[in-house]
Amino acid sequence: MSxxxxxxxxxxxxxxxxxxxxxxxxxxxxxxxxTNRKEIENxxxxxxxxxxxxxxxxxxxxxxxxxxxxxxxxxxxxxKMQKEVDFHVNVLRxxxxxxxxxxxxxxLEYADGGSLYSYLKENFTKLEWDDKYRFALQLASAxxxxxxxxIIHCDLHAHNVLIHKGDIKVADFGLSKKKIxxxxxxxxxxxxxxxxxPKYLNNVCNIKHGSRLYTINFKCDIYxxxxxxxxxxxxxxxxxxxxxxxxxxxxAMDIMAGRREEIIKGTPVxxxxxYTACWAxxxxxxxxxxxxxxxxxxxxxxxxxxxxxxxxLIEKESSNEDFDNMINNDFDLVIEDDFSNSIEDDNFGLNxxxxxxxxxxxxxxxxxxxxxxxxxxxxDHLIKLQDELSYSFVEVKKIIYQNIxxxxxxxxxxxxxxQTSPKYIFFRGFLYFNEIIVKKNEDKAFELFSKASxxxxxxxxxxxxxxxxxxxxAFYWYQRSAENGNKLAQFYLGKCYENGRGIEKxxxxxxxxxxxxxxxGNKLAQxxxxxYYEKGIGTQKNDEKAFYWYEKSAIQECSNAQLCLGLLYRRxxxxxxKAFYWIEKxxxxxxxxxxxxxxxxxxxxxxxxxxxxxxxxWYEKSARQEYNNAIYALGYLYLKGIGTEKxxxxxxxxxxxxxxxGNKFAQHHLGQIxxxxxxxxxxxxxxxxWYEKSAQQGYNAAQCNLxxxxxxxxxxEKAFYWYEKxxxxGNKFAQLNLGYCYENGRGTQKEIKKAIKWYEKSAKQxxxxxxxxxxxLYEKGEExxxxxxxxxxxxxxxxxxxxxxxxxYLGKCYQNGIGVEEDRIKAFDHYKMSAEKGYLKGKYILGYCYENGxxxxxxxxxxVNLYKIAAENGNKDAKxxxxxx
Numbered sequence: 001m002s003x004x005x006x007x008x009x010x011x012x013x014x015x016x017x018x019x020x021x022x023x024x025x026x027x028x029x030x031x032x033x034x035t036n037r038k039e040i041e042n043x044x045x046x047x048x049x050x051x052x053x054x055x056x057x058x059x060x061x062x063x064x065x066x067x068x069x070x071x072x073x074x075x076x077x078x079x080k081m082q083k084e085v086d087f088h089v090n091v092l093r094x095x096x097x098x099x100x101x102x103x104x105x106x107x108l109e110y111a112d113g114g115s116l117y118s119y120l121k122e123n124f125t126k127l128e129w130d131d132k133y134r135f136a137l138q139l140a141s142a143x144x145x146x147x148x149x150x151i152i153h154c155d156l157h158a159h160n161v162l163i164h165k166g167d168i169k170v171a172d173f174g175l176s177k178k179k180i181x182x183x184x185x186x187x188x189x190x191x192x193x194x195x196x197x198p199k200y201l202n203n204v205c206n207i208k209h210g211s212r213l214y215t216i217n218f219k220c221d222i223y224x225x226x227x228x229x230x231x232x233x234x235x236x237x238x239x240x241x242x243x244x245x246x247x248x249x250x251x252a253m254d255i256m257a258g259r260r261e262e263i264i265k266g267t268p269v270x271x272x273x274x275y276t277a278c279w280a281x282x283x284x285x286x287x288x289x290x291x292x293x294x295x296x297x298x299x300x301x302x303x304x305x306x307x308x309x310x311x312x313l314i315e316k317e318s319s320n321e322d323f324d325n326m327i328n329n330d331f332d333l334v335i336e337d338d339f340s341n342s343i344e345d346d347n348f349g350l351n352x353x354x355x356x357x358x359x360x361x362x363x364x365x366x367x368x369x370x371x372x373x374x375x376x377x378x379x380d381h382l383i384k385l386q387d388e389l390s391y392s393f394v395e396v397k398k399i400i401y402q403n404i405x406x407x408x409x410x411x412x413x414x415x416x417x418x419q420t421s422p423k424y425i426f427f428r429g430f431l432y433f434n435e436i437i438v439k440k441n442e443d444k445a446f447e448l449f450s451k452a453s454x455x456x457x458x459x460x461x462x463x464x465x466x467x468x469x470x471x472x473x474a475f476y477w478y479q480r481s482a483e484n485g486n487k488l489a490q491f492y493l494g495k496c497y498e499n500g501r502g503i504e505k506x507x508x509x510x511x512x513x514x515x516x517x518x519x520x521g522n523k524l525a526q527x528x529x530x531x532y533y534e535k536g537i538g539t540q541k542n543d544e545k546a547f548y549w550y551e552k553s554a555i556q557e558c559s560n561a562q563l564c565l566g567l568l569y570r571r572x573x574x575x576x577x578k579a580f581y582w583i584e585k586x587x588x589x590x591x592x593x594x595x596x597x598x599x600x601x602x603x604x605x606x607x608x609x610x611x612x613x614x615x616x617x618w619y620e621k622s623a624r625q626e627y628n629n630a631i632y633a634l635g636y637l638y639l640k641g642i643g644t645e646k647x648x649x650x651x652x653x654x655x656x657x658x659x660x661x662g663n664k665f666a667q668h669h670l671g672q673i674x675x676x677x678x679x680x681x682x683x684x685x686x687x688x689x690w691y692e693k694s695a696q697q698g699y700n701a702a703q704c705n706l707x708x709x710x711x712x713x714x715x716x717e718k719a720f721y722w723y724e725k726x727x728x729x730g731n732k733f734a735q736l737n738l739g740y741c742y743e744n745g746r747g748t749q750k751e752i753k754k755a756i757k758w759y760e761k762s763a764k765q766x767x768x769x770x771x772x773x774x775x776x777l778y779e780k781g782e783e784x785x786x787x788x789x790x791x792x793x794x795x796x797x798x799x800x801x802x803x804x805x806x807x808x809y810l811g812k813c814y815q816n817g818i819g820v821e822e823d824r825i826k827a828f829d830h831y832k833m834s835a836e837k838g839y840l841k842g843k844y845i846l847g848y849c850y851e852n853g854x855x856x857x858x859x860x861x862x863x864v865n866l867y868k869i870a871a872e873n874g875n876k877d878a879k880x881x882x883x884x885x
Contacts, residue, residue, distance in 0.1 A: 013072040017097060017104065026079065027096030029055055029107050034064065034098070052110060061110040062095060066103060075104045078172070084149050089716055090142035092162060092171040108171070113163030116228070117237065120158075124235030129268065130300075130874060132232045136271075137296045138168035141714035143225060144289045146170070147218050154216060156224035157195040158231055193247040194238035197223040198256045198281060219283035225292065226278025233264045233271065270299045294684065297712060371414045378403060379427050383459055387487050390523040390556065393466060397434040404436060412437050422457035433463065442467060453477070458484035465492060475502030482513075490517035491525040498528075507538030518549060526553035527561040534568065543572050554582060559591035567597070570606070580607030587618060595622035596630040603642075616643030623654070632658035632666040652680055659690060667694035668702040675709070684709065695722065700731035707737060711746070720747030727758055735762035736770040743777070752783035763794065768803030771795075775809060779818065788819030799830070804837035811845065815854065828855025835866065844870040844878045851885060860885065 021028045034053040040063070051064040075097075082094045093109035113119050116135075120127075139161060146153055153170070160172040193201070197220040227238055238261050239251060251259075260279055263272045274295050280286050287295070382400055385391040391399070404411070415428045429448030432441045446467050452460035461481035468474040475496045481489030494513030497506045511532050517525030530549035533542045547568060553561030566582030569575045580601050586594030599618035602611045616637050622630030635654030638647045652673065658666035671690035674683045688709055694702030703726035711719035720741050726734030739758035742751045756777055762770030775794035778787045792813060798806030811830035814823045828849050834842025847866030850859045864885060870878035 013076055016076060017072070021097070026083070027107075029062075029096055029098040031064075031098050031100045031105075034062075036061075037064075055107075061112075063108040063110045064098060064100075064105050065108055066100065066105040072104055075106060079106060081151055084151065085142075085146050087717075088142055088145040089714055090138045090168045090170060091145065092164075092169040109164065109169070111162035111164040111169050111171070113166065115159045116161040116163060116168070116231070117158035119163040120231065120235045127235075128874060128876060133271075133296065133300050135168050135232055136229050137293070137300060138714065139170065139228060140225065140289060140292045140296055142168065142170040143221055144293050145714075147221070147289045152216055152218055153221050153224075155192075156221055156228065157192040158228065158237065159192075161228065191247065193252050193255070194261075195224045195227050196220075197283070199283060201252050201256050217283065218289065219286045222278050222286045222289065222292065223283075225289075226275040226286075227261075229271070229275035229278065230261050230264075233267045233275075234261070268299070270295075274299070293713070371411060372418075375411060375414065375424070375427065379423050382427075382430070386459060386462070388521065390488060390491075390521075390525075390558070392524075397436070400430075401434070401436050422452040422455045422460065426452040426457055426460040426463070429460070429463070433467065453480070456480075456484050458486035458489065462486050462489045462492070465489065471496075471502035473502070482516075487517045487520045487522040487525070490520070491522050491528070494525065494528065507532070509538075511538035518552070521556075523553040523556040523558040523561065526550075526556075527558050527564070530561065530564060534564070543568070547572075554585075557589065559586040559589040559594060562586035562589070563591055563594040563597065566594075576601075576607030578607075587621075590625075592622045592625035592627040592630070595619075595625070596627050596633065599630065599633060612637075612643035614643075626661075628658050628661045628663045628666075631661070632663050632669070635666070636669075659693070662697075664694045664697040664699040664702070667691075667697075668699055668705070671702065671705065675705075695725070698729060700726040700729035700734060703729065704731045704734035704737065707734065711737075716741075716747030718747075727761070730765075732762040732765040732767040732770065735759070735765075736767060736773065739770065739773060743773075752777060756784065763797070766801060768798040768801035768806065771798035771801065772803050772806040772809065775806065779809070779813075788813075792819040799833075802837070804834045804839035804842060807831070807834035807837070808839055808842045808845065811842075824855035826855075831855075840870050840873050840875050844875050844881075847878065847881065851881070 017026075020026045033056045034051075035055075037051050037053045040050045040052050049066045051066070052061055053064055054060070055062055079094060079097065082091070085091050086093045092111065095107045095109065098105045098107055143153065143156075155172055156170075160170070162169040162171050197216075200216065200220060231238060240247070258281060260276070263276070274287075274292065277285070277287055278292065378400060381403070382396060385396050385399060386393075412428075412431070415424055415431075418424050419428065425448050429445040429452065431437050432448065433445035434440075446464070449460045449464045449467065453464055458481045461477050461484065465474045465477035465481060468477060475493070478489045478493045478496060482493050490513055494510040494517065496502050497510035497513060499505065511529070514525045514529045514532065518529045526549045530546045530553065532538055533549065534546035535541070547565070550561050550565040550568060554565045562582045563586040566579040566586065569582065570579035580598075583594050583597050583601060587598040595618045599615045599622065600606070601608055602615035602618065604610065616634070619630045619634045619637065623634045631654050635651045635658060637643050638654065639651035640646070655666050655670055655673070659670040667690045671687045671694065673680055674690065675687035676682070688706065691702045691706040691709070695706050703722045707719045707722035707726065710716075710722065720738070723734045723738040723741060727738040735758045739755045739762065741747050742755035742758065744750065756774065759770045759774045759777070763774050771794045775791045775798065777784065778794065779791035780786070792810075795806050795810045795813065799810055807830040811827045811834065813819055813827075814830060815827035816822065828846075831842055831846045831849055835846040836842075843866050847863040847870065848854070849856055850866065851863035852858070864882070867878040867882045867885070871882055
């Protein structure tokens with residue numbers, strides 16, 4: 001490239017920087033405002049100079065990073081790449097840009113722990129395996145974020161991974177590339193040979209022969225991660241622990257030939273298996289970063305204890321909670337959905353199968369020679385069914401068809417020849433509308449209904465309303481029919497007002513229409529009127545009127561009214577026997593929602609003897625009618641083997657089916673199945689997908705679990721978002737977790753007062769973990785006034801609820817006279833209860849009591865045994881005592 005071209009490019013890059021500052025994409029720091037400049041050793045010659053400094057008398061230290069041999073292009077590349085990912089908690093923040101002596105510099109977050117290399121050198125002997133695992137997961141999570149943005153870091157080594165406030169910070173994106181751009185590392189590679197993909201080293205060694213053979217890709221970073229994971233296990237740099245020994249071409253040749261570091265004695269096999277997979281020679285055999293993160297989490301899950309990780313997933317048996325929540329907390333939802341949909345779809349009222357056969361078949365077979373009389377009887381029967389008995393359009397169609405199918409007479413021919421009366425004109429239209437005897441023809445039906453309506457034949461006007469596609473036209477015909485005395489039309493007029501169809505929505509007008517039709521005996525209007533009084537729609541709530549109208553409708557065999565009446569008896573009058581009576585009647589008539597609820601009553605023994613077998617039978621009947629809650633309930637029974645043999649395959653099929661049909665409880669349960677590898681192959685991605693579907697429907701358990709998965713994946717902002725959603729919806733686990741986020745500044749700013757607010761909400765729901773956390777904050781008195789009385793109160797509440805950590809803290813209070821009178825015997829008792837419940841700190845401190853005779857006699861043997869148990873499970877204090885005792 002010519003000097004002129006280089007100058008042109010330089011000016012273009014400078015122009016980009018100026019525009020980025022003007023558009024607030026980056027912040028410009030005047031170098032004259034930097035104070036306390038101090039150069040930091042970076043350990044790698046290719047990086048350039050790094051200074052620690054304060055800006056504008058601010059106490060927060062920053063880092064000013066210069067050099068790259070005045071290569072503005074690389075400065076911009078690092079700025080762009082790092083800016084894309086520095087929202088991640090384990091990526092070093094980039095604050096802006098500065099200029100010193102005509103040389104651009106990056107302004108970055110200061111990492112107080114230095115590089116991983118120097119940190120391990122100084123602190124390795126203090127680290128436990130849980131610390132190493134934590135670092136490994138933080139590193140992998142950061143790289144996962146980087147890879148998800150399509151970026152390859154290209155320069156991962158122990159000097160570019162920093163430590164700040166005890167956490168990993170990935171830095172130095174100067175060589176990073178988008179995947180499509182990636183083709184090379186730095187040419188200065190000897191300082192970092194052990195971290196470089198051997199395939200790339202092969203390129204470097206063969207560069208004199210022409211083009212490079214291997215393109216940089218995501219698996220190059222995976223190789224580097226494998227080496228860094230090994231370094232976390234060893235505490236020193238790879239291959240040469242002696243600082244005076246330099247990496248050279250000979251080492252590069254050995255690495256290309258397959259040389260790798262030896263596994264450090266005492267390394268957990270799962271961990272060594274992971275990093276050796278990462279440094280495999282064949283890139284295709286290296287795991288993806290997603291798999292690395294998942295493996296680490298799996299390893300940590302086996303190691304983690306409640307002592308070190310207080311944010312918990314909702315209970316392992318929360319599938320039971322899903323089932324119980326659906327059954328106990330969503331009666332209104334179950335009925336509301338079924339009530340509204342059934343009215344609109346004409347599926348309310350009777351299940352017409354056997355009932356039609358037994359009660360509604362007319363004795364007209366003897367009238368074989370009198371077609372006119374047969375037709376008159378059928379029309380009168382139709383009007384009675386529809387207007388007096390309140391049968392739906394679907395039911396009336398079935399009943400008339402059942403009667404006509406046994407008649408071998410030319411009914412249609414007679415009707416065609418006798419179109420002089422409105423009722424005959426209407427009946428012919430009825431046949432076309434319902435595809436009885438003739439092919440369905442809605443246009444012909446509309447024409448005949450219109451002609452019959454000219455003489456104000458009310459049932460024809462009713463059918464015109466049903467057939468009209470225009471809502472305003474439908475309202476008009478329902479209104480005309482109602483004015484002419486049709487009770488069912490009066491009911492449908494109310495539905496128009498209720499739903500704003502063809503007229504402005506008006507619940508008061510709807511109530512008035514329902515009342516008029518109900519008083520005339522229309523069972524559907526009576527059902528709706530009961531519903532309005534129960535819920536306070538268009539009027540004040542009135543349980544007695546709700547009972548009255550539901551019962552009126554139920555006596556007329558309206559199965560939805562029977563169901564609603566049964567549920568009202570349970571909720572308002574606590575009369576389970578009457579509730580069971582009415583729900584059973586509705587279920588026998590084939591009401592799918594009632595069948596589901598009858599399954600519940602047999603499951604819990606409400607108003608009837610508990611019978612899991614019958615519960616299963618009724619869930620199955622309801623599920624066969626595609627009732628979604630029943631489908632999930634049936635899946636749950638198959639899963640647990642309740643009322644039937646356990647069948648995990650059938651359980652998964654039914655739970656998945658219910659989830660796909662939108663059941664939020666099933667969706668949450670399916671998410672847990674995928675998360676916990678129960679019934680199908682484990683998939684965190686699918687778990688999140690189903691949790692999100694359930695969470696978006698407002699199910700707080702799914703919102704909480706979603707927050708937990710995001711937190712575990714180090715996406716703290718998303719975790720906070722879902723915890724907050726769930727907490728506001730009353731989930732006590734999420735309230736605890738939200739309090740924890742505010743207490744520790746995870747995904748939000750640290751605010752102790754808000755932490756206390758959410759801990760209190762959870763604590764008032766008797767969640768012992770939150771009660772103990774409240775006690776701890778009141779005892780500590782950070783950012784709030786210390787209140788030892790409240791501390792003791794909440795510790796005691798948590799201890800009464802069996803929380804092991806609360807016994808430990810109460811023991812400390814009694815031992816040291818904090819908020820209570822000093823009492824070492826009580827302290828010992830609480831420590832003992834804490835230890836017996838498995839709390840590690842409780843085991844350690846109980847050992848200490850036995851060793852020193854605190855609240856008990858000295859017993860060195862018991863002390864040693866307790867120290868050993870605590871030490872084997874990672875308690876550092878116990879390990880120290882074992883060396884001293």
